[in-house]
Amino acid sequence: xxxxxxxxxxxxxxxxxxxxxxxxxxxxxxxxxxxxxxxxxxxxxxxxxxxxxxxxxxxxxxxxxxxxxxxxxxxxxxxxxxxxxxxxxxxxxxxxxxxxxxxxxxxxxxxxxxxxxxxxxxxxxxxxxxxxxxxxxxxxxxxxxxxxxxxxxxxxxxxxxxxxxxxxxxxxxxxxxxxxxxxxxxxxxxxxxxxxxxxxxxxxxxxxxxxxxxxxxxxxxxxxxxxxxxxxxxxxxxxxxxxxxxxxxxxxxxxxxxxxxxxxxxxxxxxxxxxxxxxxxxxxxxxxxxxxxxxxxxxxxxxxxxxxxxxxxxxxxxxxxxxxxxxxxxxxxxxxxxx
Numbered sequence: 001x002x003x004x005x006x007x008x009x010x011x012x013x014x015x016x017x018x019x020x021x022x023x024x025x026x027x028x029x030x031x032x033x034x035x036x037x038x039x040x041x042x043x044x045x046x047x048x049x050x051x052x053x054x055x056x057x058x059x060x061x062x063x064x065x066x067x068x069x070x071x072x073x074x075x076x077x078x079x080x081x082x083x084x085x086x087x088x089x090x091x092x093x094x095x096x097x098x099x100x101x102x103x104x105x106x107x108x109x110x111x112x113x114x115x116x117x118x119x120x121x122x123x124x125x126x127x128x129x130x131x132x133x134x135x136x137x138x139x140x141x142x143x144x145x146x147x148x149x150x151x152x153x154x155x156x157x158x159x160x161x162x163x164x165x166x167x168x169x170x171x172x173x174x175x176x177x178x179x180x181x182x183x184x185x186x187x188x189x190x191x192x193x194x195x196x197x198x199x200x201x202x203x204x205x206x207x208x209x210x211x212x213x214x215x216x217x218x219x220x221x222x223x224x225x226x227x228x229x230x231x232x233x234x235x236x237x238x239x240x241x242x243x244x245x246x247x248x249x250x251x252x253x254x255x256x257x258x259x260x261x262x263x264x265x266x267x268x269x270x271x272x273x274x275x276x277x278x279x280x281x282x283x284x285x286x287x288x289x290x291x292x293x294x295x296x297x298x299x300x301x302x303x304x305x306x307x308x309x310x311x312x313x314x315x316x317x318x319x320x321x322x323x324x325x326x327x328x329x330x331x332x333x334x335x336x337x338x339x
Contacts (some may be wrong), residue, residue, distance in 0.1 A: 024124030031117075033112040035241035036234075050234075051108030051123075052076050057083055057269060058120060060111060060250075062132035062243030065235045066140040068255045068284075072133055075280045082271050098285055111243060123248040130248060131265060134239055134319045135255035136326075137312035138296050140304075141188075143241050144235040145181055149173050160273045171235035181299050189307040191231050240314045251318060259284040290329035297328060 032298050036050065050069075052061040063072050111119060135143075155170050169175055172191060177183035240246055253261030263281055266272040300308075309316065309323045316323045 006133075010061070023247045024120070026123040026247055026249075028116050028120055028123075028244060030044070030116065032116070032244055032247060036112055036243070046274075049112055051111035053107060053109035053111050053114070054080070054215070058125070058128040060128065060248075060266070062111075062130075062250060063125050063243065064132065064134055064140075064239040064242050065134045065237075066144040067135035067211060069133075069237065071258070071280070071284045072262070075277070078274075078280045079266070079271065080274045082274050082277060083269070089226055119248070123244070126337075129265075129268070130250045131253055131261075132245060132250035133253050133255065133258065133261075134315075136292075137239070137315045137319075138300065138325060139292055140239070141236060141308060141312070142181070142187075142296060145184055146236050147170055147190045148233070149184065149214045153179075170235065171231055172233075172236070182301055182304055185304045185307045188232065188236060188311055191311075195249060205317075238312055238315050240318055241272070245318070248339060256287045256289065259286065270292065293326040293328050296325050300325060334335050 050063050050065060052063065053059070054061075061071050061072075061076060063076070065253050078104070111122075114122075148170050153173070153175075172187035173184050176185065177187070234242075243250070253265075257283060261271060262284065266274075266277050266281065305325060313323075315321070
């Protein structure tokens with residue numbers, strides 16, 4: 001039957017063509033945003049996103065909290081002003097109030113609030129630029145402990161249970177531990193034990209609209225916590241939790257070379273010579289590796305190193321940082337840094 005053989009030959013050709021079509025390996029789980037949830041501030045249901053999406057320029061910026069997020073936010077605000085020409089996204093978050101800082105940036109398109117299929121498309125599209133700003137986990141944790149606990153511990157947001165005095169500090173820090181960094185790293189290392197201990201689980205706080213501060217669309221006021229996201233403030237959480245980092249391929253810009261990395265990005269976008277952009281880039285101070293190494297060696301005990309290395313193991317591997325404290329600088333290196 002020549003007709004049948006021709007049909008089979010055509011089918012074989014189509015199957016071989018289909019086999020040659022590349023497929024995207026990115027497949028986001030349905031709950032991929034859960035590790036990136038942030039605790040609401042006291043008396044507020046405001047939500048903060050750590051991603052900046054510029055659809056028209058096919059750009060995604062992942063700003064991991066504690067990895068130069070303040071100078072980066074200033075840079076991104078300037079970048080948005082230049083790229084959007086005054087236009088912005090009026091609906092920042094579809095189901096919750098925006099954090100005050102997000103209200104100042106209404107152009108923001110949070111990646112976490114996009115449909116999962118759209119995020120997968122962005123992740124698979126080679127014409128998109130996807131950049132994540134990351135930092136050495138040792139330095140990031142110490143920096144955020146100094147900022148959020150030592151300097152501003154009593155001013156910041158509590159955990160879901162605001163009635164307990166020992167939860168006024170950002171979790172897992174406790175007031176009873178004082179400003180002891182080693183006690184804090186012990187609390188952090190115990191997170192996995194907390195998760196497996198059922199009686200320690202606390203319900204998420206209900207929002208005024210009847211939903212919880214957890215996943216969108218849930219009307220249950222007594223939902224189980226979202227693991228690490230429930231027990232650990234975002235500034236102390238592993239950077240791999242944010243921006244779909246475990247699934248979406250990102251090009252990394254390290255905090256240690258933040259200025260150079262953002263200058264390259266500005267040049268790629270064709271806005272490097274803009275005065276507003278240039279000013280923000282000039283305000284980014286060069287990284288002092290000698291000073292950082294001295295601080296880490298001053299505050300980290302051997303036990304702290306072990307605990308932090310284990311807790312942030314995924315970050316050390318994904319971001320390519322050494323699991324050892326950086327070596328102290330010799331005199332010649334210190335002189336070179338001062339030049």
